[in-house]
Amino acid sequence: MNKCSAYNRVFQHFDEDKDGKISALELCRCIESIGGGLLMEEAETVIESLDSDGDGLLGSEDFVGLMESGSEEEKIKDLREAFEMYDTDGAECITPKSLKSMLSRLGESRALEECVVMINQFDLDGNGVLNFEEFKDMMIH
Template sequence: MDDEVRKIFSKFDKNGDGRISVSELEQMFSTFGSKTTSDEVKSMMKHIDQNGDGYIYLKEFADFHGNDAAAGAGKEEEIRDAFDLYDLDKDGLISVNELHIVLNKLGEKCSLSDCEIMISNVDADGDGNVNFEEFKKMMAS
């Protein structure tokens, strides 16, 4: 398992008990300044929580963030949930600033220009943002 996934998981797992609760997930979104509602967080939890016990364990988190989250039909909701993590203002686009905020809150030290490069690598329509279709193509590749 990728050390990066473990590092991100531990940022969400605030109390260090090896699992992410709904409240920890809500707290992380709040930290990002996201306008994600409580119902959206619960829906996201339902998609990631494979065993249905109300918590996300590292393996479930890794599976969600792994390639299989983007593969095949029936995964659109999972991809949407991942997209929503970055779309802080819920305008349907991931901007350079949103990517920068989220990655830095996750402990990734990247500059605004690094984020501009990341966005430009995925931005097929050239508008300077990543829309859901562009994000979906990126996740599938």
């Protein structure tokens, strides 16, 4: 999965009403669904600062700008938090089972065999799981 397709999948998940835009309410709900917190005012400020066409919503290009903003340190921190969401058993790795579980929570049903194939694409050491460095490489490239 390249960076653009990863951003697109996240964008589609945030876009609850599938109108091709993310509203402040959708942004708040999705941040909440992954264990974060964002006040409506904060979401509106984020959207206002990135909204390229002035419609009060984030389009996919605006969303990529949001995802790519911030320092390298912030990006690594965000990736670590995302990695921990997939690492459901605390083993410091993403297993096919934990990937299947997380994708299911995001509304994307996959067979365990498909998850094995997905992990194998980025499993550099061949151990059948993704460690943080492999996950980071997958998300950045």
